[in-house]
Amino acid sequence: MNKRQKRYAAVMAFVIALAAGLSACQPPLQQHPAGGGSGGSPTNQGAAEGQGSESKRKLTVVEGAVKQEHQAVSVQRIHRLEGANIETWVSDDALKIMTTTPVKAGTAQKEPEFVYTTSVVDLSSGDKREESAPIQPEDLTVTKEQVSPDGRYSFIQDWADKYTARNYMKNQETGVVQEIKLPNYMELGGWLDPDSYILAAGDQAGRGDLWQIGTDGTAAKLELEDPDVELFTEFGVSRGSIYYLDNQGRLKTFKPGQSRPETVSKQVGQFEVSPDGAHIAVQAYGTDRSSSELRLLGPDGREEGGALAKGNLIPYLAWSPDSSKLALAVYNEDQNGLNGVYIFDYESGLLSLVGPGYFPQYPLSWSPSGKRLGITIAGEDSLPVTQIMDLNL
Template sequence: MNRINGKNSVKLVSVVMLSVSLMACQSSHEKVTTVTPSNNQSGTGTQSSSGETADGSDRKLTVVEGSAQKDNQELAVERIHRLEGSNIEAWLSDHEVKVSTTKLLKAGTNTEEPKYSYTTSIVDLSTEEQREVKVHQPSQAIVKEYVSPDGKFSFVQKWKDKYTADNFIKNLSTGKSIAVKGDNYMELGGWLNNDTYILAAGSMEGRGDIRQIATDGTFTNLAIEDKDVEIFNRFTVSNGRIYYTDSKNNLKYLEAGKTQPSILVEGVWDFEISPDSKHIAVTTVSAPGKLGTELIIYDSVGSQKGSLIAKGELMSYLAWSPDSSRLAFDVYTTEKSGMNGVYIFDSASGKVSPLGSSYSPVGMAYYPKYPLTWSPSGKRLGITIEDNKSIIVTQVIDFK
């Protein structure tokens, strides 16, 4: 459904030659930690490739050799599960994952495309047992459900095909669903509060309607007066605000009941808001003529929290743990001494620690093929990379 999810379609373009290699139960050779800025460095200055903000203040990236055991206790790895040829479709519980497995049946030739088989299974990580489940037939709808913050309602989408969906509001106490009228081409949106769901419905022409949907199924169109947006690639809703990026790489927000957005951060490539809405992880746009991006943490009003978290040539995925205590991200840098691999940022301590890093020559690099995914408790992290033998492999990391 690359038509449906604008975020993933954009990311697939940027994920090129990232190097990831996980090392289980091994002390990391380096640790990256943040440096707390002075009071005059906590603003929203834009980031340049030199590490200076537009107002001239420095953001520092400190690498500490020989990480101490105390600093790495929160990243102690208990076990790594290896799921050959599989990617995670969904976490069903903290120990069960639904996976899709791809197998090569016949290699391609000059005249024929390669042939593959696809199966869907549920894996019990506590026993390593797998049971195959029936996949959706093309005629069946794919259902996606988003529960309100208070757990009383859910917004339900039934995708008839990769372009169109039927929408419903479901009362979780009664099980009854109310149809929401209107065409829908995208799944971008979220709960504004307990009683209102915001949906960027999309359109075959232009950015389409922004619908403010009530729990009784009725809605009004929300006007966003912004000439710098033709289509929403990144659009999300959190704690009474709408957040999105415009064509000039500005991260903007819109307060409930208003039509004029405000700029939160400039020079943004991607962003991810923590589930508790207290932190926004932002990756920056490369400077003209240069290759590189940086990861910075802001609070919900756009003030920088701490200093520069990470830097590299490419970053593909950001993933907050369900309790907002950790942010997983990956970095690729050509230089061996640069940041490479998957890292974890601890939002309480401000520490950044590598899960493991390696470097591979051009043409042999491995990179995340799917978003990084946390288990419901945040004690497990799933990472899917390329694999020479089984096309892809998912490694599920169990933290102690």
């Protein structure tokens, strides 16, 4: 099972294994000024200063407290969603969430019991509209939806379990949904262009096939000649190119019709391609893999400056929709190092701390405009708590 599939499988395992204790009288949506929430108040810590021209940008992590003017991004307000994780953004003001509610405490012999409800929350008004009656764990479905670059279509996957998915292409203008009938064991993929989606379908015995799926519902198999990849662990698609990691930790790329890949970088643990295809954020590791550095590369592998961040663990990366900012979670055993959720601003070269001490349990999630960032952490009794941050950019 690849790492991204594990993230979605972890969603299933995480919500089912949560402990009881959420108070039923607590309102579903609370708004806090900057600094509210269980993760502590955003402070001015950690910055990467840019020097020189863009092509020769020098990025250096600055640890410890810095002045306010060195903070390119700050938090204006936090919307706190108790017991909830983000399913998808409906608009910049509304998002679909799944709420976990304990119904029976666990014992030495039995696991605790929970039910789940899906709702749409309006952040501007605080209104919450439930979309489903309480769902039992055995009926729980995880839905992943990726909207095309022009917003006209979306590729949807429904996971009734952690092994297989049903795939659909939805016309956002008409609401028509067409099922794409392919065997699918992984959720890796992305939009190649506004008219086609690339899916790494996977297989129970190997990496499986790569499919180019059109918005009209057609599917064509892509050829890839690479003996050094048995299972896709990292996969990305952007602006006509496909990226993946091979067995040796080498970042490679190819285009449809180009069956032999090219190597972009080596000793890569994970990567995230910006939506505009201009930058690749890579987690580069040392020989002992006990620590890693976050670096930016161009599409050809050219390094853009020095390290943005260093840590024992960099679990999540997420580019903003306009590719101008990169959200990242960093953990260091050394408390003097970077710890928490940061936003890197490409234009200024600054790294701003927005979630001090936060250790996300789910992928970081940007709103469609990039003016809000969703972070889900473990709250009281290990129930998920989602913090939606209104950002001053």
